[in-house]
Amino acid sequence: MFEEKTVLTGIKPTGTPHLGNLVGAIKPVIEMSNQAEKSYIFIADLHALNAVRDSKLIEKWSYEVAATFLALGLDTEKAVFFRQSDVPEIYKLTVFLLNVTSKGLMNRSHAYKAISAENEANDKSPDFGINMGLYTYPILMAADILLYNTDLVPVGQDQKQHVEMARDIAGSLNNIYGDEILVVPEPVIQKVASAIPGLDGRKMSKSYGNYVPIFAEQKKLKKSIMKIVTDSKRPEDPKDPDESTIYQLYQHFAPKAEADVMREQFVNGGLGYGDAKKMLFEMIDSTLAKPREKYYELLANPEQIEDVLLSGAKRARIVAKETVDRVSKAMLGRVV
Numbered sequence: 001m002f003e004e005k006t007v008l009t010g011i012k013p014t015g016t017p018h019l020g021n022l023v024g025a026i027k028p029v030i031e032m033s034n035q036a037e038k039s040y041i042f043i044a045d046l047h048a049l050n051a052v053r054d055s056k057l058i059e060k061w062s063y064e065v066a067a068t069f070l071a072l073g074l075d076t077e078k079a080v081f082f083r084q085s086d087v088p089e090i091y092k093l094t095v096f097l098l099n100v101t102s103k104g105l106m107n108r109s110h111a112y113k114a115i116s117a118e119n120e121a122n123d124k125s126p127d128f129g130i131n132m133g134l135y136t137y138p139i140l141m142a143a144d145i146l147l148y149n150t151d152l153v154p155v156g157q158d159q160k161q162h163v164e165m166a167r168d169i170a171g172s173l174n175n176i177y178g179d180e181i182l183v184v185p186e187p188v189i190q191k192v193a194s195a196i197p198g199l200d201g202r203k204m205s206k207s208y209g210n211y212v213p214i215f216a217e218q219k220k221l222k223k224s225i226m227k228i229v230t231d232s233k234r235p236e237d238p239k240d241p242d243e244s245t246i247y248q249l250y251q252h253f254a255p256k257a258e259a260d261v262m263r264e265q266f267v268n269g270g271l272g273y274g275d276a277k278k279m280l281f282e283m284i285d286s287t288l289a290k291p292r293e294k295y296y297e298l299l300a301n302p303e304q305i306e307d308v309l310l311s312g313a314k315r316a317r318i319v320a321k322e323t324v325d326r327v328s329k330a331m332l333g334r335v336v
C-alpha cells in the first residue's frame with residue numbers, strides 16, 4: 001500500500017527504546033520505508049520539549065533512537081532520516097499554521113483533554129502543568145507532516161487524531177489561500193502497536209517500568225526475562241499461550257515454525273515457565289546480537305550518528321523549503 005506514496009513518521013526521544021517500541025513501531029517503520037516510494041523518518045526532539053526538561057537526556061535518547069534504527073539496518077540512502085530540530089523550516093511553517101488553526105480544534109485533543117480531566121479529578125485547575133508546547137503539540141506535528149508533502153502517516157491508534165488534525169489544518173489553509181498549497185495526508189493505523197506485554201503482563205511501557213531495552217546487555221536481558229511474571233501452573237499443566245507474556249513476546253522473534261512449537265507445548269502442557277523463558281531469552285539474544293554490537297559502536301562514536309542525521313536533514317530541507325516558500329508566498333505575498 002505504500003508504493004508510489006510519500007510516507008512519514010516521527011519518533012519522540014523520551015526514553016531508551018524497548019522491545020515494545022521495536023515490535024510496535026521501529027520494525028514496521030523500517031519495513032514501510034523499504035516499500036515506500038519516498039519515506040521520511042525523523043527524531044521528534046522538539047516534541048519531547050514539553051515534557052523533558054534536561055537537554056542531556058534529549059540528546060542521549062535522540063542518539064539512542066537514531067542508533068537503534070541504524071543498527072537494525074534502516075536504509076538511509078533510501079529513507080530520509082533526520083532530526084526534527086535540524087530542519088529550521090519547521091519553525092516557520094509552525095508559525096504560519098498557528099494562524100489557520102482554531103483554538104477549538106486544540107481543545108478537542110484527546111491527549112490534552114485526558115490531562116485536564118486528570119487535573120480536575122485531583123482537584124487541580126484544569127490547566128495545571130499544561131504548557132503551550134503540549135497544548136499546540138498537534139500544530140507542530142501537522143507542520144512535520146505537511147512540510148514534506150506527505151501522503152500517508154503510519155501511526156498507532158493513539159496518534160490517529162493528531163493526523164486527522166493535520167488534515168483539518170491543511171484543509172483550512174488550502175481553503176483560505178488556495179487548494180494546491182498543502183498535500184492533505186491520511187493516517188495508516190498500525191495494529192500491533194499496543195499488543196506487546198511488559199514483564200508484569202501490562203502493556204510494555206516506560207511509564208510502568210516493566211520494559212526490556214532492545215539492546216540490554218546479555219546478562220541484563222536474561223535477568224529481565226527471568227523476571228516475567230507468571231502464574232503457578234506446573235510444567236505439565238496446559239496453559240493459554242494468548243494469555244502468556246512469554247509466548248506473546250516469543251512469537252514476535254521466533255520463526256513461525258518455532259513459535260508454533262512453543263504454542264503447542266503451551267496448549268498441551270509439558271513446557272514449564274522456566275524453560276520457556278530460557279527459550280525466549282535465547283531467541284531474543286541471538287536475533288539481536290549483531291545489531292547490539294553495532295548499536296554500542298555507534299553510541300561510542302556519536303559523531304557518526306551526527307553525520308547521518310545532518311546529511312538526512314540536508315535532503316529533508318530541499319522539500320521543506322519548497323513547501324515553506326509556497327505557504328509564505330500565499331500568506332505574506334513573498335518568500336521569507
Ligand code: TRP
Pocket residue numbers: 008009010011012044047140141144145153155159162
Ligand atoms: N506524536 C508522535 C508520538 O508521540 C511523534 C510524532 C511527532 C509524529 N511528529 C510526528 C508521528 C509526525 C508521526 C508524524 O509518537
